[in-house]
Amino acid sequence: MQGHSAEFSRRLGDRGWLGMTWPRRYGGAGRSPRERFTVVEELLAAGAPIAAHWIADRQTGPLLLRVGTERQKRAFLPEIARGRLFVAAGLSEADSGSDLASVRTRATPTATGWRVSRRKVWTSHAHRSHYLLALVRTAPREGDRHTGLSQLLIRLDAPGVHVRPIEVMTGEAHFTEVTLDDVDVPADMVVGTVGDGWRGVLAELAFERSGPERYLSTFPLLAELTSGQVGQDTAALVDIGSATARLWALRMLSLRVQDLLEWGKPTDTAAALVKDVGTRLEGEIVDIARRAGGPAASGALAGLLRDAQLAAPSFTLRGGTNEILRGLVARGLEV
Numbered sequence: 001m002q003g004h005s006a007e008f009s010r011r012l013g014d015r016g017w018l019g020m021t022w023p024r025r026y027g028g029a030g031r032s033p034r035e036r037f038t039v040v041e042e043l044l045a046a047g048a049p050i051a052a053h054w055i056a057d058r059q060t061g062p063l064l065l066r067v068g069t070e071r072q073k074r075a076f077l078p079e080i081a082r083g084r085l086f087v088a089a090g091l092s093e094a095d096s097g098s099d100l101a102s103v104r105t106r107a108t109p110t111a112t113g114w115r116v117s118r119r120k121v122w123t124s125h126a127h128r129s130h131y132l133l134a135l136v137r138t139a140p141r142e143g144d145r146h147t148g149l150s151q152l153l154i155r156l157d158a159p160g161v162h163v164r165p166i167e168v169m170t171g172e173a174h175f176t177e178v179t180l181d182d183v184d185v186p187a188d189m190v191v192g193t194v195g196d197g198w199r200g201v202l203a204e205l206a207f208e209r210s211g212p213e214r215y216l217s218t219f220p221l222l223a224e225l226t227s228g229q230v231g232q233d234t235a236a237l238v239d240i241g242s243a244t245a246r247l248w249a250l251r252m253l254s255l256r257v258q259d260l261l262e263w264g265k266p267t268d269t270a271a272a273l274v275k276d277v278g279t280r281l282e283g284e285i286v287d288i289a290r291r292a293g294g295p296a297a298s299g300a301l302a303g304l305l306r307d308a309q310l311a312a313p314s315f316t317l318r319g320g321t322n323e324i325l326r327g328l329v330a331r332g333l334e335v
């Protein structure tokens with residue numbers, strides 16, 4: 001899933017497989033959410049390199065369709081759907097990861113728009129993207145912390161933007177730290193209403209939390225375990241069968257959330273649930289592979305297991321940690 005190939009994304013765009021559900025007048029393919037789900041699921045199951053277009057296609061585009069201006073829709077959506085324009089998600093900051101409403105990146109008004117300063121961190125692929133969709137504080141924090149926040153589209157090649165890649169233990173550098181040093185952002189780059197950015201963030205996070213990527217990261221590993229190439233005792237078969245059954249149930253849940261998103265119904269609780277249960281299953285599949293293949297694993301299984309073990313700690317963090325998601329579910333259930 002972390003595989004990044006601008007060329008692959010361009011080819012997907014040329015086939016009409018990005019922005020699939022968006023209206024044709026904005027460069028979309030006018031297809032159904034279920035058709036999009038099928039394409040995304042196949043890409044994930046095959047381990048395709050989808051990182052380049054991922055955020056723009058999954059989050060930014062749908063957000064612009066909902067709350068963007070007509071000008072923003074015409075400027076951004078067709079280029080995203082062609083796989084030519086990539087966006088990074090600028091939410092997290094040092095000390096503001098789980099507690100997003102505490103972000104300290106400030107935007108102060110100027111004659112032409114906003115001047116933005118401070119630093120974002122854990123920004124996936126900012127060094128290979130064209131824009132950063134940043135959550136910033138546009139009004140002083142007083143009373144309700146969730147007001148006074150806005151989302152701005154910031155060009156990553158604008159003067160004052162500095163992007164530093166951060167290497168992770170797999171040896172990859174898909175994370176970055178983005179420093180914003182008095183960056184001027186035109187007024188028409190605010191997405192949604194000034195001061196009402198929190199609502200947009202919640203919608204964006206629901207798209208981020210409920211999709212098939214939340215239970216399919218380690219699918220190639222599970223598929224390898226069922227390929228007949230790995231010797232399996234009864235205990236391993238029980239584990240594999242149980243994981244497969246749970247994967248299927250999660251798929252039904254995830255499809256349901258896609259329907260709710262499509263119908264404009266609230267999805268925060270259900271999306272949080274998919275991500276909590278799904279990411280734990282992804283981790284369990286690694287444990288099952290370790291038990292079934294163990295140190296003796298060789299060939300494709302050994303390679304997949306090594307990569308999955310190194311990536312596993314991030315499953316329950318990215319897109320919001322599981323502790324926070326359980327809090328959301330508890331609040332949603334009014335317990």
Ligand SMILES: Cc1cc2nc3c(=O)[nH]c(=O)nc-3n(C[C@H](O)[C@H](O)[C@H](O)COP(=O)(O)OP(=O)(O)OC[C@H]3O[C@@H](n4cnc5c(N)ncnc54)[C@H](O)[C@@H]3O)c2cc1C
Pocket residue numbers: 088089090091092093095096097098099121122123124125314315317318319320321322323324327
């Ligand atoms: C692979 C990956 C990709 C990412 N990509 C992006 C990206 O593109 N853009 C972006 O903006 N961010 C990105 N992130 C950041 C990610 O969203 C944050 O790491 C995450 O939200 C947690 O924030 P934090 O790391 O600051 O941890 P903290 O918020 O410091 O939390 C540390 C621990 O304390 C727990 N905790 C915190 N508050 C509470 C509470 N109130 N109750 C119970 N437990 C609590 C957390 O659950 C966690 O276990 C990415 C992270 C990963 C791993």
